[in-house]
Amino acid sequence: MLLTVLSWFCSSLLLLLQAASGGKLPEAEVKVEVMHRPFLCHRKSKYGDMLLVHHDGYFENGTVFHSSRDQAGDSGAVWFTLGIKEVIKGWDKGLQGMCSGEKRKLVIPPALAYGKEGKGKIPPESTLTFIIELLEIRNGPRSHESFQEMDLNDDWKLSKHEVKEYLKKEFERHGYPPNDTLHENMVADIFAKEDENKDGFISSREFTYKHDEL
Ligand SMILES: *[C@@H]1O[C@H](CO)[C@@H](O)[C@H](O)[C@H]1NC(C)=O
Numbered sequence: 001m002l003l004t005v006l007s008w009f010c011s012s013l014l015l016l017l018q019a020a021s022g023g024k025l026p027e028a029e030v031k032v033e034v035m036h037r038p039f040l041c042h043r044k045s046k047y048g049d050m051l052l053v054h055h056d057g058y059f060e061n062g063t064v065f066h067s068s069r070d071q072a073g074d075s076g077a078v079w080f081t082l083g084i085k086e087v088i089k090g091w092d093k094g095l096q097g098m099c100s101g102e103k104r105k106l107v108i109p110p111a112l113a114y115g116k117e118g119k120g121k122i123p124p125e126s127t128l129t130f131i132i133e134l135l136e137i138r139n140g141p142r143s144h145e146s147f148q149e150m151d152l153n154d155d156w157k158l159s160k161h162e163v164k165e166y167l168k169k170e171f172e173r174h175g176y177p178p179n180d181t182l183h184e185n186m187v188a189d190i191f192a193k194e195d196e197n198k199d200g201f202i203s204s205r206e207f208t209y210k211h212d213e214l
């Protein structure tokens with residue numbers, strides 16, 4: 001429920017965690033190979049976009065450890081937001097500038113995947129290969145397009161009123177009754193986190209993803 005609002009909160013949390021961890025980054029690189037690029041490409045993926053992908057994951061010895069196509073039809077495809085560490089770093093780095101319908105092969109070193117610890121089926125220090133097909137791109141909750149949609153009077157900042165109107169609309173869109181008390185509380189929460197300079201508005205800079213860490 002309320003995907004956009006929730007991911008707004010989650011992304012703030014992620015940014016806090018990143019800041020706390022000191023932001024030291026390994027020098028590791030993702031190897032990107034474009035396997036198929038569609039003839040028409042109206043839009044390329046960028047930080048903050050939501051992407052729907054199919055993916056097959058392979059170990060170095062060629063064994064498949066995950067395939068989203070194992071599930072019936074396209075139901076195994078996943079949505080995620082690019083560039084906010086919702087997925088492994090190798091995906092955030094390797095899936096930029098991609099067209100809908102494009103297929104890429106990513107070879108991801110452990111530092112940009114599951115690292116020294118590994119995870120579940122993935123042993124420690126695993127280099128992983130993914131074949132990823134991008135099915136669809138949508139405006140993320142933090143995209144330029146979403147900001148413009150929320151900025152009702154086009155003054156490049158969001159007032160409390162504008163954020164509240166947006167929440168009301170999102171509630172309606174997801175079939176929840178509006179609740180003034182709840183909206184007021186959410187607006188207060190959002191401004192406490194997002195209005196960094198406390199001028200009572202969320203500027204476009206305060207709103208958009210801070211992606212200089214990648
Ligand atoms: C391939 O590597 C994975 C992970 O190290 C391991 O679990 C699997 O048994 C290996 N498969 C073969 C056929 O060697």
Ligand SMILES: *[C@@H]1O[C@H](CO)[C@@H](O)[C@H](O)[C@H]1NC(C)=O
Pocket residue numbers: 179180181182
């Ligand atoms: C509206 O939200 C408030 C605060 O979350 C809650 O206590 C109240 O029960 C809600 N009212 C309705 C009608 O759902």
Ligand SMILES: [Ca+2]
Pocket residue numbers: 151152153154155156157158159162
């Ligand atoms: Ca405004």
Ligand SMILES: [Ca+2]
Pocket residue numbers: 194195196197198199200201202203206
């Ligand atoms: Ca501000």
